[in-house]
Amino acid sequence: MHHFHFLIIGGGAAGMCAALGARSMLRCHQIADDAFRIAIAERNSRLGIKIRISGGGKCNITHAGEMMHVLAKGFLRQSEQRFLKPSFFELSNDTVLSWLHSKGVQTLTRENGRIFPRSGKADDVLCVFEKLLSEHAIDVRLNAHVERVRKENGVFIADVGGALFQSEHLLIATGGVSYPKTGTTGDGLRFAKAFGHTVVTPTSALAPIYLTTKPPCDLVGISLRNVALIAESSTRKLTRRGDVLITHLGISGPACLSISRDVAEVLTTEPVSLFVDFFPDDSSERLEWQFISFQTARAAQFVRTFFEERLPNVIVPTLLAQARVPLEQKWNCLPKPMRRSLTAVSKKYFLGDVQHIPIERGEVSAGGVALHEVNPKTMRSRHVEHLYFAGEVLDVAGEVGGFNLQAAYSTGWVAGESVAKAFLAQVLSPQNHH
Ligand SMILES: Cc1cc2nc3c(=O)[nH]c(=O)nc-3n(C[C@H](O)[C@H](O)[C@H](O)COP(=O)(O)OP(=O)(O)OC[C@H]3O[C@@H](n4cnc5c(N)ncnc54)[C@H](O)[C@@H]3O)c2cc1C
Incomplete structure (x- = not known):
């Protein structure tokens, strides 16, 4: 039996920050490290595997800006924003960056607000966390797969491949x-x-979308820049602006990743079809007027030239085919019905029907421990004393852009601090002084 005061299951961003949060607070109150043993049980042979693979190996560490803006930009659902707000203010993006800078890892903020290590190496970020954990006397147990956990006589007992880890406080950060x-x-x-916690069934998020009919080979790999991706079912219409990448099984790219969570939800009850608006800044009326003007201004020009100037050439024949406009059609003799359908298809090009959104391929998964059963100021369970949750195990899922890691750092840090506060309250309580 191994005894700890605080056991953290999972050595990702949330678990590591929880350990640091707890130790920092205890040290502030002159509590000796060996008076409060903190351990991380991580099933892998190294901590932070998701940090290492994040951002395509470059690690989009966090997002720049005031925490209020970061929250609003990164989390589209009000319930998530409300839940994350206290922890985002407790541990901000700047604090995380200051840890990295203090260990010599320089960072780079892109125009779109995403922050990366200047070296482009996710491993540099992880190394900082590993150093900090060692400096903060955290007992890191690798290859420690927690198989079961229970609470007996006020103490948590985790079964780790035959060995038993016992602890007064437990954080689930898996x-x-x-x-x-x-x-x-x-x-x-x-x-x-x-x-006894409610778990919202996990669904895909930030994932590619597979279509029932695979895109034609010549379209695979093309990127549709700054379009509006539209997902439509019989009851819902969802839209995202951004780039869409055509893949051999369907689509990917920023707009797709962003919309995938909502589409996955709708898909559980009804079929969803995907469309692209190639000209999201123009209304149908405006586009139609433009086409009318082309009938004289560009009279002798092929219709397709206009699209070839703006879109990847290979998609133009399929666009014209959907609009039933011949490839060799010129503007001057474009019949009105064809012009109308050209406008309609330009604003709503059919991509395909959604077949599946692979949860295992998402950068995150939505769903998880229901937020109303966890106190957002402490990350403490509302059901079980001394039990905490942090990171992606909770029912939160952010957009692409460093938001998910930030949510893991912040909620983890708050959980750690709360554990330390609970311990301090115990040792400092008047009863213990008699
Ligand atoms: C390919 C990819 C790229 C991404 N890129 C970015 C990015 O650039 N920026 C960004 O903000 N987010 C990114 N994300 C999302 C981000 O990595 C996660 O949201 C974040 O790492 C979640 O942190 P966490 O600590 O909650 O969980 P995790 O990092 O998933 O850590 C959980 C840990 O718990 C361990 N564990 C699980 N069960 C057990 C058990 N029973 N016993 C012991 N250990 C256990 C796991 O091995 C794991 O190490 C990316 C995700 C993926 C998959």
């Missing part, structure tokens, strides 16, 4: 369920359920 090969197989959700 991440989501996407990329299961990295170790995130949903164990934490199982533990949460066993402790």
